[in-house]
Amino acid sequence: MQEPFEHQASTTQFILDNPRVLITSDPGTGKTRSVLDAFSQRKTKKLLVLAPLSILAASWGDDCDKFQPSLTYSIAYARNRADAFKEDVDIVITNHDAVKWLLKNKHYLDAFDTVCIDEFTAFKNKDSQRSKAMAKLIDHFEYRIAMSGTPNSNTILDIWHPALLVDDGQRLGKRFYGFRGSVCNPQFNGFANVWVDKPEAQDMVAAAIKDINVRYTLEDCIDMPEQSINTMYVDLPKKILDQYNILAEDSVLYTKTGTVNAIHAGAKVKKLLQLCTGAVYDDHGSPIMIHDERYQLVMDLVQGRNHSLVAFNWRHEREKLTELSDKLGIKYDFIDGTTPAKKRKDIVDRMQAGQLKVVFAHPQSAGHGLTLTRATSVIWASPTYNAEHYQQFNRRIYRAGQTKKTEVIQIASRNTWEPDVYKKLQDKLGRMEDLLEILNNLNQLKETA
Template sequence: MEFKPHGYQKHAVRHLIEKPAAALFLDMGLGKTAITLTALNTLMFDYFEVSKPLIVAPKRVAESTWDREAEKWDHLKHLRFSKILGTQRQRLKALDADADVYVINRENVEWLVTHYGRKWPFDMLIIDELSSFKSSASRRFRALKKVRPLIKRVVGLTGTPAPNGLIDLWPQIYLLDRGERLGQTITGYRTRYFIPGRRRDHIVFEWIPVSEEAIYKKISDICISMKAADWLEMPERIDRTVKVTLPAKAKAAYKQLEREYLLPFSDGDITASTAAVLTGKLLQLANGAVYDEDSKVREIHDAKLEALADVIEAANGRPVLVFYTYRHDLERIRRRFTVRTLDSPKDIDDWNAGRIPILLTHPASAGHGLNLQAGGNIIVWFGLPHSLELYEQANARLHRQGQKNKVIIHHLVTEQTIDENVMRALARKSMTQNDLMRAVKARLEEMKR
């Protein structure tokens, strides 16, 4: 198929070619994979500036997305991919393969850096879902930081650059420019641009930016942002909150756990040693079941299962994509309904062919790079994630270009529980991220120039 890029895609390709360190904060569905491969192809075979590129991606994306995208387009079909996946023996064999592009899942980044050390061979690094490197304490970030001086070109791709606030930006931008714009350390970045918010003793739980505009200005030369709604004919999206009422007994159990950090049973208790653990236990209980101190599942109520049944019945045979949070959610839903889980490329094909009435998956498994819009238009959140990145990426599996129907997103929210807090938190995080996206947004006038 011939690649006929839109104006914004041409602009993004030029950006990646002209900037040795560059980021695309592109909404889902804008074609950042095709854009990046087009720029890479030009740098390799027209400009001869790149000889051995490495793509770091989520596992499922590394397995099938990048090479499939290249196969779609006439100008990219010649690219040969080697996937550094599987056992160590399989990974070593993939490294020795004669290929144009090498792809690895992010969980194996540390292994790859240790394997090569100072003999790092890759002169271009493409990080698919740059926001997965948002923690400066993570081993994957530290690994890439070691070899960053050995890499000539770096591209970062994400639709959610600040999933939990602007404090997340420093590690991502550091991997691009080695601290040139936001500073050499996370401590310096916090000191320069933030003040402490919520805290207990010496522990700060929240950092409040002093000047968001100053941060945006610093990174605007290497980061461009585009929202799908500005460039594509996006399907209408309807967000619906389905209120779930706890039965009296379950409500009493919830209040007791919330108040006492303890819910006793004759053969094992549900306990929470800290506020963070308590938060997780309360979220589980709101869904209907909780792990006790022996990791045994304690089923408390079926209120959310009943709400899910109502949504499925109202769908009247139309396919439904259900996102769950905990393993016991998965098992309880499986017992109640006839479902398929998203485990393989065949599941994706069957869903898009309309052969799966209810598809069940965790947002972390389906959050990146999967096109599921052909299979349905109804989403149900059985449990809500804290991560705005997971939430938005998961919704974008159906709410993207090519979707022919309104996308209806049902949120099962248990009343007077922590579910309501999570919904409000997701809304607040979305506001911060949208501010960032607007601040570094590519303007049509720039494209014309």
């Protein structure tokens, strides 16, 4: 078995030295192994892992088999949850929303003293059902670990509730509104007040959590090849651009096959972005196809590369891309919310073995845990508004095991809102990177103290 990297061993020791831990190391740095190694050394009772559904087997199960084969585990899906929790195993791996079921079946938790929340941003909304359920269950665990490589993808407020779950509010406070008032200012956007991070918010939070936080950047840990990010612009046909402008101005678009209404600003942005990608969806959820020019560009890029990962956001994108792949004789598969865990693992294995030229994937379904380092290109057929999904998806190819230069290609239509969406993504990532850089500097100071 491969020895852990130095940063993994250091993270393992940090977990052993601290009963409450936040791990904010970059995606791809091998956080899962550090948790498993620490648990194997300290094991008294069971470990509960809460993770995205897509990586229960593909990441946690595989890493258990690879790095801690002496540890036994069960994977609890909705269909077998009770049986999985009854098994005589060291670790139970289940999805985030299982906490709502556990709230009604608390007796299963008597066997556990350790919890690891993987991708803790799933619990950033204090008012969500899963967050409320987890808050009522957290006292069952003496040892608490929460980890994410994208801890505040939208605002500094995202980190408050995960931190509360870890340390009971000792560092960022027990009252959300008190925390919000200390790190944000209200700002009127023309419709209502929104809360904007104060300039010093990142430093305040980093200083508050530094004693329970461990962070390593991918580049600090591993000699990573270079990754470039480029935007390729396409021009919408005049007829389509005219329709785009009509929808932008009037919020109504009449086509040969139906009528599209966008009754408020959020819906309008969504419809306009859909229109850029070739279709809009009617009130019944059916796509009204308008044009498909950009998909040929995506496939030209795929054909010019050995192995690629293509992000799509809408069902019609997946259908057009797979249709073109069939016509061109390109070996492909796709991952979205309909892909079963077993097939997802098979797709990853086939890509890593070089049997697939491209994997088409929805960012939310393939944005965590999966290693696709055989690919060297990520192609965004259309932008996502979610900065966490954007960064995590790009990290599927830019992670430990990658030996070649990689590229991220963003496709955007000129004279539309698509370039603005990519810019907003970078703005959000800039704020997140500010906090991560501060945490990294504080971590280095701890090591040299």
